[in-house]
Amino acid sequence: MGVPAGLARLVVKRRDGRLQTLREALEEEAKTETLSANSPVVEDIEKTISDPGALQESAYQFFMLHRDVKVVILGYGELTGELVAQHIKDGTPLGLKHIETYRKLLEHALKVLRHG
Amino acid sequence: MVKVVVTRPNHDYATLCGYTALSAVNEYYFRRGYEVRDLSGSTATRDSVLKELPADMFYGVGHGDTDVFTGWGNQTIFYVCDCKELSGSIVYLLSCLTARELGEDIVRKGARAYVGYNEVFAWVVYDRYTCAYDTYNDRYCKWFFTPVRVLLERIADGATVGEANASSIAEWNFGVSYWTENPENDPNAGLVLYYLVWDRDAQTLLGDFNARLAPTARLEATVVSSYDARAELYGIVLQATVASSYADSARLSARRPRRWYYFLPAIASATYALTQEDAERRRKALLVAGALGVGAYAFIQLTKPKPKPYVPPGVALRATVVSGYEVRATALPPIHLRPEVASGYAVSAIITPAIRLVASVSSSYADSATATPAIRVEAPETHASTAEARIELRVSVEAREYHASTTTARVELRLSLPASVSSSYRDLVDIVRVVAIRPSAVSSYAGSATVGKATAVSASDTLTSTTTARAERTAIGVRPSVASSYAVSVSLTIARGLRPSVVSSYADSATVGGTFRVSASETHTSSISATVSTAVLTVAGLETLTSTLSPGGIMVYESTTVRGVLQTNIDCSKLVSVSAVDAYVTYACVDGKVVVYTYDKNVSGDVWSVEPDGTLSHLHTAVPKDTVVRVAYLW
Numbered sequence: 001m002g003v004p005a006g007l008a009r010l011v012v013k014r015r016d017g018r019l020q021t022l023r024e025a026l027e028e029e030a031k032t033e034t035l036s037a038n039s040p041v042v043e044d045i046e047k048t049i050s051d052p053g054a055l056q057e058s059a060y061q062f063f064m065l066h067r068d069v070k071v072v073i074l075g076y077g078e079l080t081g082e083l084v085a086q087h088i089k090d091g092t093p094l095g096l097k098h099i100e101t102y103r104k105l106l107e108h109a110l111k112v113l114r115h116g
Numbered sequence: 117m118v119k120v121v122v123t124r125p126n127h128d129y130a131t132l133c134g135y136t137a138l139s140a141v142n143e144y145y146f147r148r149g150y151e152v153r154d155l156s157g158s159t160a161t162r163d164s165v166l167k168e169l170p171a172d173m174f175y176g177v178g179h180g181d182t183d184v185f186t187g188w189g190n191q192t193i194f195y196v197c198d199c200k201e202l203s204g205s206i207v208y209l210l211s212c213l214t215a216r217e218l219g220e221d222i223v224r225k226g227a228r229a230y231v232g233y234n235e236v237f238a239w240v241v242y243d244r245y246t247c248a249y250d251t252y253n254d255r256y257c258k259w260f261f262t263p264v265r266v267l268l269e270r271i272a273d274g275a276t277v278g279e280a281n282a283s284s285i286a287e288w289n290f291g292v293s294y295w296t297e298n299p300e301n302d303p304n305a306g307l308v309l310y311y312l313v314w315d316r317d318a319q320t321l322l323g324d325f326n327a328r329l330a331p332t333a334r335l336e337a338t339v340v341s342s343y344d345a346r347a348e349l350y351g352i353v354l355q356a357t358v359a360s361s362y363a364d365s366a367r368l369s370a371r372r373p374r375r376w377y378y379f380l381p382a383i384a385s386a387t388y389a390l391t392q393e394d395a396e397r398r399r400k401a402l403l404v405a406g407a408l409g410v411g412a413y414a415f416i417q418l419t420k421p422k423p424k425p426y427v428p429p430g431v432a433l434r435a436t437v438v439s440g441y442e443v444r445a446t447a448l449p450p451i452h453l454r455p456e457v458a459s460g461y462a463v464s465a466i467i468t469p470a471i472r473l474v475a476s477v478s479s480s481y482a483d484s485a486t487a488t489p490a491i492r493v494e495a496p497e498t499h500a501s502t503a504e505a506r507i508e509l510r511v512s513v514e515a516r517e518y519h520a521s522t523t524t525a526r527v528e529l530r531l532s533l534p535a536s537v538s539s540s541y542r543d544l545v546d547i548v549r550v551v552a553i554r555p556s557a558v559s560s561y562a563g564s565a566t567v568g569k570a571t572a573v574s575a576s577d578t579l580t581s582t583t584t585a586r587a588e589r590t591a592i593g594v595r596p597s598v599a600s601s602y603a604v605s606v607s608l609t610i611a612r613g614l615r616p617s618v619v620s621s622y623a624d625s626a627t628v629g630g631t632f633r634v635s636a637s638e639t640h641t642s643s644i645s646a647t648v649s650t651a652v653l654t655v656a657g658l659e660t661l662t663s664t665l666s667p668g669g670i671m672v673y674e675s676t677t678v679r680g681v682l683q684t685n686i687d688c689s690k691l692v693s694v695s696a697v698d699a700y701v702t703y704a705c706v707d708g709k710v711v712v713y714t715y716d717k718n719v720s721g722d723v724w725s726v727e728p729d730g731t732l733s734h735l736h737t738a739v740p741k742d743t744v745v746r747v748a749y750l751w
Contacts, residue, residue: 006298006305066307070241072130075179075212078241081307097235101314105306108313112296 007109011061012044013054019061022109042113049106052099059102060088117151118330121168123160123176125188129248133239134177134210137251137261141175141268148272150329160187162194169201172329173208175268180211183218194218200225206277206327210264212236215320222322229277229323231267237318238311240304256308259295260315263287271329278325288316378416382408 008023020028025041048054066081073079076094087095122142126135135156145152153168155161160176165187176193178186183196194202196217203226209219215234222230239260241247247257252265263284270280291312298305382405389401688705 004296004298005301006296006309008298009303009306062306062310066304069304069307070244071238071307071311072133072241072247073212073236073238074130074134074210075181075236078129094236101310101317104313104317105310108292108296108309 004112007112009062009065010106010109011058011065012041012048012106013051013058014044015040015047019057021065042110045106045110045113049103049110055103055106056088056091056099058106059099060085062102063088063098117149118173119151119153119168119171120145120173120175121153121165121171122155122174123165123178123187123193124154124156125160125178125186126157127189129244131177131179132248133251133257133261136249137264138175138177138210138268140252141265141272144265144269145272150272155187158188160193161191162187165193166201169205170203171205173206173271174202175208175210177210180209180214180218182213182216183221185209185211185214185218194222196221199227202227204228206230206271206329208232208268208271210237215318215322219320219322227323228327229321229325231277231281231319231321233315233318234320235314235318237315239315240308240311255302256304259291259308259312263291263316263319274328276326276328277321277323281319281321281325284319285316288312288319292316378412379409382406382412 003022003026009021011019011021012025013019014025022041022045025044029039029041048058063081063085067085069081071079071081071084073094084095084098088098089095122138124131124135124138124142126132139156142152142154150173153171155164155168155176160178165174176185176187178193179190180186184192185194187193199218199222202222205227207219207222207227207230209230209232211232213234213236215230215232219230219232239247240256242255242257247254251261252258266287267280267284270283271277275283292309295302295305295309295312302308385401385405385408389398389405392398392401688707
């Protein structure tokens, strides 16, 4: 089962506590471009989703990977990925909403990985 | 006509992107025949909106919160408990959070349906400039505004709000699938995907899912009267011939004939049958009546015209009649509007309009022609770093001939060029609007008039700030009228809702309506024609300084000599613009020479300017860039 390129930079928290992108985790796990639905990486995604702390860390890291990208939010104006990451880190209402959506994105990734 | 009210403030970057995105939607509604009341820029205020309501549809962009929707400068337009004016409307708010409280209240107050977002609306920007001014071509932005566009355009097409919302969600899902696969291997695919999921899940529909806009028909036609009347209606030639020297009339109709006439023989036969006392004779007559009825029905079905495909406005409708004498009026108003707004804490706006209107009438009798331009320029500032320059241009050209008959060619043009500038330093906005109006009336005993327009709008920004210049084409209305004592004919090329009317002093008339109905009447024999056409004036001939165009056109120079002086020796008052496609340009015209400096538009923080004395002022770091510049000035 391949990992769609759009999901490759999603960050998950591994069982050993490290934060890794799906691509990094994949390369470390299998040294291949395919990922099994029963892979430990998939289990780590599920754990990240169910653990609020891990979810917050992963979301923060995900936005830091895109720190220079410009994001416009009506009501907030122009932000960068780094500023959004700061909201996530600080637990502001905007940051909490972003964590919630990041959970949705990980669920979307799980769905894609399991069902294609 | 179905009325649509739109608010599009553009006082900051976020609203500017929405402003641009919704302008394409406005265009779509206009082409569909809706009456679009576009409250853009600083007109997007509560007072303006309330003046336009009630409406069949309301949509707009603006900052919002759970209980409020705002317009220009974040002024409140609607808020909870005070939105009853939207009663009866279909409402779409491209705004944050309004679905939580305001949307529900809007529906409670009588709106037919509401679509908005229960979260903040967000999008990812690839190129800041492209996203703001060419939203649907930005690599990232287009994926966020296309679902919005689909939603609104489906409603314009007559879909129910529920269907339109489903189409919009499908578009969001398409984006999610695309960026999941990420075929272009974009490193930021995950982030784009993230906000697509965000916005999609926030989109909320409330109210009647089956609400839809009433269909509009935008049918325009024209007519020719004389002895032969002829009109083309969406490619269909309608022709009527009238033979009379007085009280002629011609009617052209695209309505289907009254088919029930075909049943008259059957009705007559049935009537005859009912008057017969002899049973056998009555039976035969009834059989004949039945056969005639069946035959008439079959004939109607076989000859029923096929439905014609929808043809958007822009179809040329023409009708021409030729006549004898000539009166000609021409108006060539090339206009140079250059508002300059310098902001800091002090704001000023300087508009240098240069308008030349020429109207001449030559006739054997007393003729006259007048051309009246009027320009209003406003440049208010609401903040230390925000300034807006708004330009309204009205040009009226009128040509008359006084003779046994009277011929009038009248052109009214209204342009609205909003420009907004926000900066903490010094901004320069060039709005070059070149309008060519060429009405010509050929009359005395016959007349014709043609009207053309050419528009060029450009905006350049010398600083890091934001500059907008847009032409509001929807505000253009051209109303030529021709009056004559003799026969009248009209030749019209209608594009974008031009409504000509012809009136004659001998009760000649031709009307053009918004339905298939076309009528014309004539009481006399000779003819007058009036032609309205639109054309885009193209700029060409860029090689040399001695490029020649016909008088009234624009001479354009092109030179690869940048950051220097163009030895043009021109009249600086006729300088229209200096521009470059891929670089910022700052320039000044000094003693007949154009001093030009170009620099890289991709480098932020740069501020260069050419002072009025021709010296170059370097305020911050700028990166020079070699490029090709265009110098345009009036011939």
